[in-house]
Amino acid sequence: MAWQHLPRKKHSDKDALFSLLSAEFELEVNVSEACSSCYGGGGHCELEQNEEFQCDIAKKATSSVGIGVLMITIYCFWRKFSLNKIINFWKKETLTHQDVEAFLRNHGPLVIRRYSYADIKTMTKSFNDKLGQGGYGSVYKGKLRDGCFVAVKVLKESKGNGEEFVNEVASISKTSHVNIVTLKGFCIEGSKRALIYELMPNGSLEKFIYKGNPSNSNHQLGWETLYKISIGIARGLEYLHRGCNTQILHFDIKPHNILLDENFCPKISDFGLAKICPREKSFISMVSARGTIGYIAPEVFCRNFGGVSHKADVYSYGMTVLEMVGGRKNFDASVDFTSEIYFPHWIYKRLELGKELGLLGLLEEVDQESARKMIIVSLWCIQSDPLNRPSMSRVVDMLEGSLEPLKIPPKPFLCSPPSSPTDSSTIMV
Template sequence: MKVEGDKKIEAFLNRHEFLTPKWYRYSDVKNMTNSFRDKLGKGGYGDVYKGKLLDGQLVAVKILNKSKSNGEDFMNENGDRQLTWEMLYKIAVGIARGLEYLHRGCKTCILHFEIKPHNILLDDDFCPKISDFGLAKLCPGKESVISMTGCRGTIGYIAPEVYSRNFGRVSHKSDVYSYGMMVLEMVGEKTLNDEDYHTSEIYFPHWIYSRIELDEELRLQGIVDDDVDQERVRKMILVSLWCIQTDPANRPPMSRVLEMMEGNIDSLTIPPKPFLSSPS
C-alpha cells in the first residue's frame, strides 16, 4: 500500500513527465559505476559514486543507506587540482545561477536546504552542479514561504530562521544564507593560511567584516594575482555578507544575488553587520 507521501510524489512526477525517473537494475548501476570504483563523496543518505550512462553522459550515482547519518567530508579524486580566483568566481556565479533557477525557473519553487561545498559537483570544465536534494522541499506559493516542523541542514550553513522561528519565516531566503556562507568559506580557504584558518580564535565572517568596516585592503596582497582578481574577491565578499544577513528580509533573492555577482562592484554597498556567531 502506498503511503500519502508516495502518492504526492507520484502525482508530481505525472504532472511533469520530463522528471519521470528511469529504472535501472543493480547490474546496470554496477556497470555504469565500474563496480563503484570512483567515490565522489558521502551525503546524509548514502555514498555518491561517479558513473557513465550508455550515451557517455557522466552522472552521480547515490547508494542509499538504510538509515540516515550525518555524513562525512566531501571526497574527490581531483582534490589536488588548484582553483584560481577566476575559477572560484565562475563556480560561485554558476551556483547562484543554479539556485536562481530552482527558486524561479521551475514551475514549482524548489528549496534545497543543503547548499554547502559537499553538495557541489564540478565537471571537467569546472561547471558546478548542485546535488543532494534529500532535504529539498517543493513550494508552490509565489512567496516561497513554507512551514517546517524541525530543523534541517548542516551546522554552519543553516539560516537562523530554520532553527529558530524567532528570526523570521523559512523561505527561499534560507538558501540565500547558505549560499553566502559557502562563498565566504571559498574565500576564507584561499585567503587564510592553514594555521590561521583552523585555529579556534578565528571565525572568518567576523574577521572579514571587521576589515570591511575599517576599509582595509583585506590583506589580499600576495594572495590575488592582479586587480581583476581583487575585484572578484571583493565582490564575492560583499555579496556573501549581504546573503548572511540575520533578518531574511534584508537578504537579496537569488535573482538579485546573480545580478550583484555579474555586475559592477562600484554598485555594491557594505551591508549592515549581521549577527554572527562562531559555530564552535
C-alpha cells in the first residue's frame, strides 16, 4: 500500500465534515490490482512475512488504525447527524447573565470568593502581565492582597456562553486535592467573567513533552519525572471519580490541561466541560458530545461503543500518557514511516515482538521499567470497549506495582462492541 498527502481542495458538505474531524491532513490509499480484486470478492489482502500479498477470503477487511479511527468517527457522525445539526450546535442558545446568577444563588454558599471586575483589574495591574491566550480568552499573572500570586483567566465577552463558566465554578469548588488545581475566586459582572487560580510556575505539560517544541529545549523532562507525573494525574482522576462527595467526570484530559507547579507536580485544570453526577450511577445521559478530538473516548460520540461513564476519562488519560511516552502527538502524518503514523499501534507492535522500545533517554533499567509500565497501562486505558478499561484506582495500582504481573492488552484497534441498553440518549457534536 502507498500513502500520500493530497493538496487541500474545495469541500462539499460531506467533505466539510471530514475536514472538521481531520483538519490537519487528508489521506488516500492506493492498492495493487490484485489486492483490488481480492477486496472486490469480499476478501482481505495481507502482507506476509516474505513481503508478498496474499488474499484471505475468511477475514473481513480492516483499515489501518489511523484511517479506522477517522472513518468510524465520520460514519457515526454522518449517520446520526446532518451537517446542519453540527453547525447548529455551535449556534445553540447560550446561558444568560441571569441564568448564571440564578445558579450561583441556588448553589448555596461557595467556599471560593467572588471578586468584582475592579478587583480583577487591580490584582492584574490592569492586565499588564499576559501569561497565555486561547479560544476561551486570555490568562494574566496577578497578585492577591495577601501576596499570593495567581493566574487570572479572563473569558472572552464575545463568547457569551455561561455554561463552561458554571461548570468550572460548580465542579472545582467541590474539590481539594494535591493533583487538582485550586480555584481561589471568580468574577461575574455583567458580561465580564474571570476565574482566579493558584499560579503554576511551569505552565502546562504540553510545553515539555513534544519534541521540536521550542519551549522545552532547555528543560526536557526525564523519565523519572514523567513517571511521577503520570501517577499524579491518575491520582487526581481517581479523586474526581471516587474521592469527592459527588462524582466528577472531567471530559477534557489532555496535556494542555495538566498544569505543573515549581516541583513539576501535576494538577488537573480546566473543568469547563466537566459533568457532576451521582456516584451510584453507572452510565450518564448526555445531550452533546464533549472533549477534544484525539483524546475523546469513542463511546462519547458514538453510542455503539457503549454507555458513557468515568471510563471516558480513563481513555483520555491513556492517550495523554502515550503522548508523554512518545514525545509526540499520537496521530502524526509527518513521520518518516507510515508504520509510525499512529503511535499506539507502533509501540504495541514493539511490545508484542519483544523489541527495544526505541524511545529517547532510556538508559537506566529503572527508567525502562517505568516506561514499560506507562505504555502497558495506557494501552489498557485506550481499549475501545469501556468495559475493558481499568478504573483509575486500578491504574494507580498498576503504575505503582511491579512490572512482572502486567499483561499486554489486546491490540488497541477501534472496533464496535455491543451497544449498551442502559443509556440510549442521543449524542450530538
